[in-house]
Amino acid sequence: MNEFTIPEIAYLELLPLLIVFGGAIVGVGVEAFVGRSARRTVEIALTSATLVAALVACIWVGGRLPVVEHGGTATARGLLTAGDTLAIDGPTVFLWGLVLLISLAGVLLFAERKVSAGLPAFAGQAAATPGSRAEREADALGLEHTEVYPLMLFAVAGMMMFPAANDLLVMFVALEVLSLPLYLLTGLARRRRMLSQEAAMKYFLLGAFASGFFLYGAALTYGYAGSMKFAQINEAVRNSEGNGLLLLGIGLLCVGLLFKVGAVPFHQWTPDVYQGAPTAVTAWMAAGTKVAAIGALLRLLHVAFGSAAWSWQPMLWVIALATMAAGAVLAIAQTDVKRMLAYSSIAHAGFMLAGVLGFQSAADLAPGQLSATQAVLFYLVAYGFAVLAAFALVGLVRDASGEVTELARWAGIGKESPLLAGAFAFLLLAMAGIPLTSGFIGKWAVFSVAGAAGAWPIVVAGVLFSVVAAFFYVRVIMLMFFTEPTGTAAVVRPSWATTAAISAGVAVTVVLGVLPGPVLELAAHAGEFLR
Amino acid sequence: MTEYVILSAILFTIGAVGVLVRRNALVVFMCVELMLNACNLAFVAFARQHGNLDGQVAAFFVMVVAAAEVVVGLAIIMTIFRARRSASVDDASLLRY
Numbered sequence: 340m341n342e343f344t345i346p347e348i349a350y351l352e353l354l355p356l357l358i359v360f361g362g363a364i365v366g367v368g369v370e371a372f373v374g375r376s377a378r379r380t381v382e383i384a385l386t387s388a389t390l391v392a393a394l395v396a397c398i399w400v401g402g403r404l405p406v407v408e409h410g411g412t413a414t415a416r417g418l419l420t421a422g423d424t425l426a427i428d429g430p431t432v433f434l435w436g437l438v439l440l441i442s443l444a445g446v447l448l449f450a451e452r453k454v455s456a457g458l459p460a461f462a463g464q465a466a467a468t469p470g471s472r473a474e475r476e477a478d479a480l481g482l483e484h485t486e487v488y489p490l491m492l493f494a495v496a497g498m499m500m501f502p503a504a505n506d507l508l509v510m511f512v513a514l515e516v517l518s519l520p521l522y523l524l525t526g527l528a529r530r531r532r533m534l535s536q537e538a539a540m541k542y543f544l545l546g547a548f549a550s551g552f553f554l555y556g557a558a559l560t561y562g563y564a565g566s567m568k569f570a571q572i573n574e575a576v577r578n579s580e581g582n583g584l585l586l587l588g589i590g591l592l593c594v595g596l597l598f599k600v601g602a603v604p605f606h607q608w609t610p611d612v613y614q615g616a617p618t619a620v621t622a623w624m625a626a627g628t629k630v631a632a633i634g635a636l637l638r639l640l641h642v643a644f645g646s647a648a649w650s651w652q653p654m655l656w657v658i659a660l661a662t663m664a665a666g667a668v669l670a671i672a673q674t675d676v677k678r679m680l681a682y683s684s685i686a687h688a689g690f691m692l693a694g695v696l697g698f699q700s701a702a703d704l705a706p707g708q709l710s711a712t713q714a715v716l717f718y719l720v721a722y723g724f725a726v727l728a729a730f731a732l733v734g735l736v737r738d739a740s741g742e743v744t745e746l747a748r749w750a751g752i753g754k755e756s757p758l759l760a761g762a763f764a765f766l767l768l769a770m771a772g773i774p775l776t777s778g779f780i781g782k783w784a785v786f787s788v789a790g791a792a793g794a795w796p797i798v799v800a801g802v803l804f805s806v807v808a809a810f811f812y813v814r815v816i817m818l819m820f821f822t823e824p825t826g827t828a829a830v831v832r833p834s835w836a837t838t839a840a841i842s843a844g845v846a847v848t849v850v851l852g853v854l855p856g857p858v859l860e861l862a863a864h865a866g867e868f869l870r
Numbered sequence: 871m872t873e874y875v876i877l878s879a880i881l882f883t884i885g886a887v888g889v890l891v892r893r894n895a896l897v898v899f900m901c902v903e904l905m906l907n908a909c910n911l912a913f914v915a916f917a918r919q920h921g922n923l924d925g926q927v928a929a930f931f932v933m934v935v936a937a938a939e940v941v942v943g944l945a946i947i948m949t950i951f952r953a954r955r956s957a958s959v960d961d962a963s964l965l966r967y
Contacts, residue, residue, distance in 0.1 A: 468952045508928050515935045519942045526946055533953060539946045544898055544959070547939055548889050551905035554932060555882055558912035558925075562875065565920040567928065 346422030352404075353420065353427065355397040355435055356503070359496040362389025366489030375482075382488040383450050389492060390446065394439045401432040407869060415867045423568050424506035426638070429865030431503045433716055434634045438498045438627055441723050442491065444843055445623030447836035448731055449487060454831045455741070459483050460617045460734075461527045462535075469532040484527060491623070494520040498627050502634025505642070505869075507557040507567040507592070510635060514553065514595065517631060518546050521624055525616040530741035538615020545608045546598070553595020560588035560643075569643035570870060577646045589644055589651050596639065599632035602692060603661040606685045610673075613681035618742060621677065622730030625684055626723035633691050633719060637712060641698055642868050648698055655696050660800055662689030667808040676733050676744045679811065680726070683770055686808050687722050690785055691715055693797045697788030708791070713862040714784035720858055721769070721777035721851050728844025729766045731837055732759055736828050743828035746815065751824025759830050760819040762845050767816060769848045771809040777851030784859075874915035882908035895947045895957045906936045 350357070366385055373381050404416040404427070417428025452459050461484045463477035497517025504510035526539025561567050563584040564575035576585065598605040613621045640651055666686025673679040697711035736743050736752060736759075743749070753760035769776035782805060790798045833841075851858055881904060888901030910929040917925025951957045 465949065468949075508924075508931055512931060512935060515938065519938060522942055522946060526949065536946070536950050536953060540895060540950050540959075543943055543946050544889070544895065544902070547899070547902045547943065548886075548905075551882075551885070551902055551909070554906060554909040555912065557928075558878075558909045558916065561913065561925055561928070562916035562919070565916075565922065567924055 346424075347420065349418060349420040349427065352400050352418060353425070355393040355400060355439070356496060356499050358389060358393040358396055359492055359499060362386065362393075363489050363492035363496060365389075366492055370486055370489065378485045379483060382485045383446065386446050386488040386492055387443065390439055390443045390495070394436065394443070397432060397435045397439060400427065401429075401436070404429065404432065415869045416865075417869045419505060419570075419869060423570060424509045425500075425503050426505040426569075426642075426869045427503060428867075428869035430634065430637070430712055430716060430868055433862060433865040434502045434630055434719070435499050437630055437720055437723060438495060441626045441630065441727060442495045442498075442623065444724075444727055444731075444840040445491065445619070445627070446488070447840040448619035448622055448727075448734070449491065451619065451734070451834060451837045453834040454735060454737065454837070455529075458529060460529055460619050461487050462529050462532060465527055469536075487524060487527065490520040490524055494524070494624075495627070498631035501631040502638060504635065505569045505638070507560060507569075507572075507643075510639070511550070511554055511557060513635075514550055514599070517628070518550070518599075521620075521628070522546065524620045524624070525612055527620075528615070528617040531615075534615045535617065536615075538612045542608055542612045549595050549598035549605065552591045552598075556588045556591025556593075556595065558588075559584050560592065563588055569638070572643040573646055573870065576644060585647065586650055589647065590654065592639060593636075593651065593654065596632060596636045597658065599628060600636060600691070601629070601685050601688045602658050603665045603685065603689075604658075606662070606665065606688075609685055610678045610681040613684070614675060614677045614744070618677070618730055618734035622727045622734070625680075625730060626727045629684070629688065629691075629726075630719045630723055633688075633695070633715060637695055637715060638868055640695065641712070642870055645698070645870075652696060652698075655692060656794065656797060659689050659692035659696060659797055662686070662692060663801055663804040664689075667804040670808065671811045671814075673811075674746050676736075676746055676749065676815075677730070679746065679815070680729055680733070683808065683812075684726060686804065687726075687770070689804070690782060690801055691718055691722075693789045693794065693801050694718055694785030696794045696797060697785070697790075697792040699792050709784060709788055709859075709863075710867065711788045711792070712867055713859070713865070714788040716862040716865065717784050717851075717855070717859055718781040721781035721848070724844040724847040725766050725769045725778065728841045728848070729763065729770070731841045731844065732763045732766070735759060735831055735833055735837070737831050738828050746818065748825055748828045749815070750818050750822040752828070752830060753820035754824055756830035762841065764816045764819065765845065766848060767812040769852065771812040772805050773809075775852045777848045777855070780851060780855040780859075871915060871919045875912055878908045878911035878915065881905075881911065893958050893960055895950065895959050898959060899943050899947065903936060903940075906932055 406416045463482040467473035497513050500513035504513050522543040525542050526536045528535035564572040601609040666682050670682035694715040769778035772778040772782040786798045885901045885904035913925040913928045
């Protein structure tokens, strides 16, 4: 039993992941060996090239995944590799592509310097105490932490490994690879550094706390099943009675994942971190982390615990309801744009969980019926691009001391810059789920699968809280267009990079709203999770 | 075997309660480490029970990850301490509601 067999590794199928890891390591080397003046250009070029190469590899891998018979009408395509610990299947490749596209837009936002008079969004020297002489000297020298780019690549690699993990230990390692760079990036803001550092500490302590729960859940599940591989856990769940060990294991694993998703009651960090982090980081991480964490949650619950759906579905019912309610209601009371968007992201996490709840076994699905996986994948595309563009727009409203995020000072922005306010209003409407935006199709998709699986009370509550959420979105739009300007905030013109990222986000939101067919088909083509 | 799992559960609980009630960021962090070590104990105990190596391997991975976490965590706590001359998690309250 204890002999060691070399696992087979499908290097070709893992290429996107390997490219990102490789790029991140080369990026660390660049920090050591390239002169300060050239470093920023080299890092940006390297990071973008890595992401583009990984995206190309990802499309190539997606095209050559073998189809696996799955029973019933649902099909899966892909393969298990590295001793069955990584699953390269349709949903994995779909999420990889999505994370890579979001991160490409993220690099463009990270590189922005024009909005703050040539200064980057990141601290000149993170080790210098705020307000000290060392900090002023670093600013005078024009120092810049170009380490943010390799850190971002490491986080991207973690985000890609997370939904691909088919083993609890690999999932834990991916969780940490994804989280640790994010903790650091959160604390690197150039302005309001005390806020930023405080956000980093809160994020770190709570994140480490949550991963402790995840790990203990993994240990208990291992104790129950005798293996950490999802297929064997599923086998054990099917063949034996559920017991306390299993229930506790599922619960603790879900604590870790729901923390990353930002679901109630593990949502407390979200507003603090979204507000304190540099806005470029917030934009990218709000989209990327949610994609990775929801992907991992889907795989864990559907593949490993699919046979024990009776045990996690009631829990998820309560959490989805509470998440939608808390996100929508608390957002109304916010006076800060970034915090408001953070609470709206909590509400969206609730809507996504409603989609996760729509789990049905392959045999129960009618041919051509939308499955829970497909609905959630579509929602992630729609939400990811909308939230990225929305936060990117927040970064453009500034005064002499940096970004202006107080809602009251956003009054009348629409008169000064109709373009920015128009785009922001459109994205808010998409988040509210108005027809002809991607948000509407996404909500329709997750609510219809939840309804089909018999969770109609969730659907009713979801629609109700969508209306509550629409209230505060519309309030911001009224504020921007129909209030007298305060004159204390100005909209700055960004460089082409930020413009490109925002345009991409808005374009995706429009196209998915008007013409959702191709992406829904792509999600359907991705098929189900490989077991 | 059960004794080890119970001991790990007790250690885990002490760690979790410590995170919730202690005020110093460093102590909070040490409590998190205690939780991770409780996990290790559970992994190793279950590995012995099932007679396979998965759990023992997991313990090594957890140690490596915990070491990486210490590097990041101490860096963050230290920058906070230098800026505020305090590592109390109650003092850091600029972000609320």
